[in-house]
Amino acid sequence: MKDIFTCDLRTNSKLPLGGKTIVFGGDFRQILPVIPNGSRQEIVNASLCSSYIWSNCKVLTLTKNMRLSVLASNIQETTTFAKWILDIEGKVGSLNDRETTIDIPDDILIVDSTDPIGLLIEFVYPSIVENAKNPIYFQERAILAPKNEVVQEINERLLKLFPGAQQEYLSSDSLSQADFVHDNIDETLYSPDILNGLRPSGMPIHKLVLKVGVPVMLLRNIDQKSGLCNGTRLRVIALGKRVRKAEIISGSNIGNRTFIPRMSLTPSDKRIPFIFQRRQFPLAVCFAMTINKSQGQSLSKVGLFFRQPVFTHGQLYVALSRVKSKDGLKILIFDKDGKLTNKTSNVVFKEVFGNL
Incomplete structure (x- = not known):
């Protein structure tokens, strides 16, 4: 790869990127670069904060959750929910490092064991037959899961209903x-x-x-x-x-x-x-869709399906932060025995926060 510290002939500068101002946008709480079969260290090393140009970057921190504020009818509830999402990822220096267990509040859980997947589908896609020809209906709705095989199963079930x-x-x-x-x-x-x-x-x-x-x-x-x-x-x-x-x-x-x-x-x-x-x-x-594919999207109705827990840094945070309001979120969690539970795993590589 071409050395980023190169002389720009038009500016005669030996500064990084020829002295040009470059804006990098991102959130280290979200999913880090995907390294197939990569170790924790390989994933962290592939991140921008591990690059040799990081010391030349100035960090500007955004402080307001614009996605949640769009439909904020209850300011106090929205503020509490936003804080909970941030705390999920773990504060710098906290004990939430690598894999830990998170308790999910009961008001956003699917707790009926009769047909839990059907209830999750009904929450995200109510009256789907009646809205099949409505172009707006599908714009801000999705069910998210960590792995492709679970996503495929949900898609096949909904395709049959359609x-x-x-x-x-x-x-x-x-x-x-x-x-x-x-x-x-x-x-x-x-x-x-x-x-x-x-x-x-x-x-x-x-x-x-x-x-x-x-x-x-x-x-x-x-x-x-x-x-x-x-x-x-x-x-x-x-x-x-x-x-x-x-x-x-x-x-x-x-x-x-x-x-x-x-x-x-x-x-x-x-x-x-x-x-x-x-x-x-x-x-x-x-x-x-997979949680990884949902990055960057803002949705009004989100159903999270954790048949298996998340497996890499930032996945749980990304999944929870796609939604515009707490009322638009429901979570279905199975334990290793296939029974409903209110606990799920979270994965955090806290060393990516070290230079922030």
């Missing part, structure tokens, strides 16, 4: 021809069925099932100027054979309509010992 005929789109998967030449890979060992079954992070699944009106998430950057970025949420308007017509429901381009084509995608997951290509629409159903 009215209308479903349409399946199958990907075309193939091994990279370069692997055969350079690595002497036996193509017969990797049949299409094996490739179809792979679900690398950030890639669309082999069998994508959609219905008109369903919310989806874009998995690749297509046109950043038009708001078509990785993580953008859309609502399906029409289903064709070669393209999907969709309407943007998140970000600054809400209401814009666009066509999403099939794309040839290659996973970056280094755990897969070969290179393969998947041609598929870069979309995923997103009634539910």
